[in-house]
Amino acid sequence: AQKITQTQPGMFVQEKEAVTLDCTYDTSDPSYGLFWYKQPSSGEMIFLIYQGSYDQQNATEGRYSLNFQKARKSANLVISASQLGDSAMYFCAMIQGGSEKLVFGKGMKLTVNP
């Protein structure tokens, strides 16, 4: 069965600093995808970045990059140069094989201080 683990309940970071949000996953399917979503207090889930299991390079999207370590089954999100607007809940999620079902972790709360 597929599982996403996010163990950090919350993190605090100073504005303009970089921050790494941890995510580990478990699956027996060799074909899978990993996602990070942001959920501000307004409630809407905002897609940030995607990494496929067969992708050779780590995904990057603007200030977001995904540190994909396949052997360790980790997919950490790195946010460079944090901004106040980055304060939100962050969820790691996985999709497996031919399924369309996203499986989410419990999320972690990031607070960016001025």
Place this chain on the structure above:
Amino acid sequence: DTGVSQDPRHKITKRGQNVTFRCDPISEHNRLYWYRQTLGQGPEFLTYFQNEAQLEKSRLLSDRFSAERPKGSFSTLEIQRTEQGDSAMYLCASRGGWRDWTTDTQYFGPGTRLTVL
């Protein structure tokens, strides 16, 4: 492109009543998903449509829950005989289904927050 819209945004009901939520996906997206999110948790998958066909259902979708997408556009999620445990945020998402996940991911609506008294 307008995003995914959901109606209502908030619903308060009494235990035992029926409620219905509506989701309008991004235009031309043929895949539509429903998720439920309880406090302090990540969203949990409920069901998925490709056009009007319901292709996948979670065990979470008990007999009291039913979802439809009759014309392959908007979708409704109905909960019959609501229970206090149904209190949650109900999220809808849509996806085009014709590109890879990098550029064609699940886009979420703002959600409907249900409170069962």
